[in-house]
Every structure is written in structure tokens, then in C-alpha cells.
Amino acid sequence: MTKSELVAQLALRFPQLVLKDADFAVKTMLDAMSDALANGHRIEIRGFGSFGLNRRPSRVGRNPKSGEKVLVPEKFVPHFKPGKELRERVDGRAGEPLKQSNEPDSDEDDDV
Template sequence: MTRSDLIEELAARFHQLTQRDAEQAVKTILEAIEDSLVRGQRIEIRGFGSFTITHRQPRLGRNPRSGEAVQVPAKRVTHFKPGKALRESVDDPSNILTSAASPKNNDE
């Protein structure tokens, strides 16, 4: 699902929202999530999952083309841990058949 798909879905489910209102709502939510992560805060959405920032130490990597050693700097990365309800929903065999018949299957 892309951002535009999410906006269309939101507008379709809530008829009182225009396409522009749905777009603004999605934009606001995503910006709030991004701002919180940039500040190093943990985000928890009950029933969905949590986003945290983890720190990766600097390490020595290899250039796959030349095999040359390359220093990879330390960085902060986003980690998502799905909540129990999301894990169970994704793992439910009855949901697999429904999603496989979906016209927007991106596995092709």
C-alpha cells in the first residue's frame, strides 16, 4: 500500500472527509511520527506496534565490487516491532486467502 492508496482508503471509509482532508490527515500523522522519531522518542500504537530508534556502532564493511574494506559510520536506525494483534492478524490463515485474491498484490 502506498501513501496515495492510504489516502484513498481513508477518504472512502469516511465519506465526510474530502480527498484533500484525508491527504492532510495522513500527512499530519506521518509528520508527527517522523518528528517524534527524530527526537529519539518511542512511538507505541496499541494493537498495531511500536517504533523505536536503535543505534548501530561503526563497523568495517566490504565493497562488494572490489572487496576493499570500507569504514561504515555509526548511525541511528528505525526499528518497528509489530503488536500482538497485528502479528496474529498477519499470521491468520484465513487472511492469507483474502489478501492473495486482492487485485493490488505486489508480489508479482
């Protein structure tokens, strides 16, 4: 799901929101979450999951062209950990095969 699809879904679920307002709500929420992570805070949404930061220590890497050693500095990367309810909801589909939108359903009989 893309951000524009999320905006459209929000506008469908709440008819009192015009598309412009739904877009503003999604952008505001994502900006607030990005700002919180950038400031080193953790975000927890009960039942959905939590966003935090993982530290990647500095290391010695290699330039693939020259083979020269390069010091790669430490950095922090965002990390998502799904909550129990989300894990259980996703796991409920564990036995079902994933459907590709461009492939025909395997349940249909061919008339050929």
C-alpha cells in the same frame, strides 16, 4: 498499500472528509511520527505496534571496486515491532495461500 491508497481508504471510510483533508491528515500523522523518531523518541500504538530506533554500531567495510578498507560509521535505523493484536490478525491468515492480483483464482473450474 501506498500512501495515496491510504488517503483514498480514509476518505471512503469518512465521507465527511474530502480527499484533500484526508491527504492532509495522513501527511500530518506521518510527519509527526517521523519527527518523533528523528528526535529519538519511541512511538507506541496499542494493538498495532511500536516504532523505535535500532543502533547499528560502526564497522569496517570494504570498497568493492578497490578492496580498500572503509570505516562505516554507526547509525540509527527505524524499526517496527508489531503488537499482539496485529500479529494475531495477520496470523489468522497463516493457513491461506497468498493471492496474486494478476493470477486467476485456483477455486474456479476451467471449462476447457
